[in-house]
Amino acid sequence: MWTNSEDKSLRERAEAVIPGGMYGHQSVRLLPDDYPQFFERAAGAYLWDADGNKYIDYMCGYGPNLFGYGHEGIDAAYIAQLKKGDTMTGPSGLMVELAEQMTSMVSHADWAMFCKNGTDATTMALMIARNFTRKKTIVLAKGAYHGAAPWCTPLKNGTTPNDRANQIFYTYNDVESLEAAVKEAGDDLAAIFAAPIKHDTFIDQEDPTPEYARRARELCDEAGALLVVDDVRAGFRLARDSSWSRVGVKPDLSSWGKAIANGHPISALLGAEKARNAAATIYATGSYWFSAAPMAAAIETMKLIRETDYLERTQALGQRLRKGLDEAANRNGFALRQTGPAELPLIMFDDDPGLSKGYAWNQALMKRGVYFHPWHNMFICAAMTEADIDHTLDVADEAFRVVRNAGPLPPVEKLAILGILADDN
Numbered sequence: 540m541w542t543n544s545e546d547k548s549l550r551e552r553a554e555a556v557i558p559g560g561m562y563g564h565q566s567v568r569l570l571p572d573d574y575p576q577f578f579e580r581a582a583g584a585y586l587w588d589a590d591g592n593k594y595i596d597y598m599c600g601y602g603p604n605l606f607g608y609g610h611e612g613i614d615a616a617y618i619a620q621l622k623k624g625d626t627m628t629g630p631s632g633l634m635v636e637l638a639e640q641m642t643s644m645v646s647h648a649d650w651a652m653f654c655k656n657g658t659d660a661t662t663m664a665l666m667i668a669r670n671f672t673r674k675k676t677i678v679l680a681k682g683a684y685h686g687a688a689p690w691c692t693p694l695k696n697g698t699t700p701n702d703r704a705n706q707i708f709y710t711y712n713d714v715e716s717l718e719a720a721v722k723e724a725g726d727d728l729a730a731i732f733a734a735p736i737k738h739d740t741f742i743d744q745e746d747p748t749p750e751y752a753r754r755a756r757e758l759c760d761e762a763g764a765l766l767v768v769d770d771v772r773a774g775f776r777l778a779r780d781s782s783w784s785r786v787g788v789k790p791d792l793s794s795w796g797k798a799i800a801n802g803h804p805i806s807a808l809l810g811a812e813k814a815r816n817a818a819a820t821i822y823a824t825g826s827y828w829f830s831a832a833p834m835a836a837a838i839e840t841m842k843l844i845r846e847t848d849y850l851e852r853t854q855a856l857g858q859r860l861r862k863g864l865d866e867a868a869n870r871n872g873f874a875l876r877q878t879g880p881a882e883l884p885l886i887m888f889d890d891d892p893g894l895s896k897g898y899a900w901n902q903a904l905m906k907r908g909v910y911f912h913p914w915h916n917m918f919i920c921a922a923m924t925e926a927d928i929d930h931t932l933d934v935a936d937e938a939f940r941v942v943r944n945a946g947p948l949p950p951v952e953k954l955a956i957l958g959i960l961a962d963d964n
Contacts, residue, residue: 541906545589549577563687564601569953571902571913581608583922586910594910595927597884599918602772602797606843607922613801613839620835630829637834640841641799641809646780647789648809652818654828657771658686660794660808661732663823665690667792667810668730668765671817675705676724679732682739683711685769711737712751721758728764731755733790735773735782736879741914741957743887744879752788765791765814771806772797775844776853776918777880781809800837804830849921850882856928857881857919863932871939885916893950896942903938 553576554560560576561567567574575588584607586596596604606613624631638651654660669675685691689702705727709720711734721728733755737745759766768790773782774797781793791814796806804827810818843849858881868875873896874889888896897913904911909931911917942948 541592542590543573546575546577549589571898583607584920584927594908595931596910597917598912599920600802602918603802604920605798606801610801613836616839617803617832617836621832625832626827626830631831633831633834637838645809647811649812650810650815652808654806655804657796657806658688660806661685661769662688663808664767664792664794666821667814667817670821671814672729672764674727674729676727677730678707678720680711681708683734712745712748714751714754728762730765730767731759732767735768735770738916743876744885747786749786752783752786756788767792769794776882779844800833801840803833803836805833805837853882853919853921856923859928864935867936867939871943882919883916895948895951898951899942899948900938903941907934909934
């Protein structure tokens with residue numbers, strides 16, 4: 540029997556000692572009612588909340604879980620290095636080994652720098668591009684997420700116009716829009732930033748078109764600017780190389796994080812030879828950026844990426860889920876929009892402008908042990924099995940019936956602040 544009394548107690552306590560009770564993307568205040576805020580443990584593809592409820596977790600920690608929570612080999616490498624030394628006065632030799640491995644695996648990369656969060660890596664990319672070109676303006680896609688620093692946070696509270704100066708926006712996959720933004724930048728273009736796929740929240744995902752990706756590359760070359768692909772979310776989930784290797788385009792810089800150490804805290808910026816000196820002459824550092832244990836975990840993760848069929852299996856599992864969900868939806872009189880790569884699924888309902896169907900469905904899934912997200916892309920991890928997918932499909936069918944039997948649903952009031960609700964449902 541699903542219960543959430545312990546979670547409610549923790550939320551009440553958190554309200555007293557944590558601003559807003561929770562902050563950032565880990566806050567569940569915009570998710571369906573009763574989504575758990577606090578968790579007790581995780582193993583493989585599963586997650587247990589503070590009340591002991593078990594879930595098949597399709598958020599994978601918002602992306603870091605690639606090979607399964609608590610992967611024995613990866614965690615053993617982490618623990619062994621932790622016993623030797625972790626955050627020391629200088630890095631261990633593992634930093635060199637990890638840089639060698641990543642540059643050998645990512646075709647555009649000749650060097651690597653390591654940090655902790657995706658925001659660290661994208662911010663370094665910004666600094667390096669400006670240092671390389673001695674120019675200021677960056678061109679970015681509207682709605683794209685590149686981190687939580689003042690220059691890129693999606694919520695502008697606490698920032699100033701100067702934090703976001705010298706930025707021009709274009710529409711992802713729209714070549715004319717990209718060309719217009721570059722033209723507006725004139726002779727001051729430092730970089731074009733691009734996501735590996737269009738993975739904005741609340742809207743359908745899109746793969747990059749070859750025309751768009753190639754034109755971004757050409758425009759940077761023409762202007763002497765750098766092309767940056769922010770692979771923090773999708774890195775090694777779509778390819779064993781940069782995600783844009785799928786469209787045959789090499790960036791100058793790529794930011795990485797989340798899955799590169801299967802959840803242990805490390806991120807990376809990889810770069811081409813031409814940007815090496817610009818990277819060497821910025822100042823960027825952090826007390827924990829050089830910690831050795833996460834590097835050991837990342838090295839073991841790189842080995843698994845190279846030597847296992849994790850990519851093909853997660854793709855196959857994603858396709859199995861996608862096909863089964865379409866069939867279950869159709870049986871119950873619904874139509875889904877399943878967009879993006881199957882291993883990074885975004886699942887939304889057709890004819891659901893206020894997301895009320897999606898919220899009711901996700902809430903029904905959650906209370907039956909399947910953790911989906913109603914408006915953020917999700918993730919397939921290599922610890923999942925066909926049995927997990929099939930169980931998810933059984934639960935999804937039941938959840939569809941719950942929504943069908945509920946009749947007309949009101950708009951989701953908690954989303955009104957985002958301005959995405961239609962006038963009627």
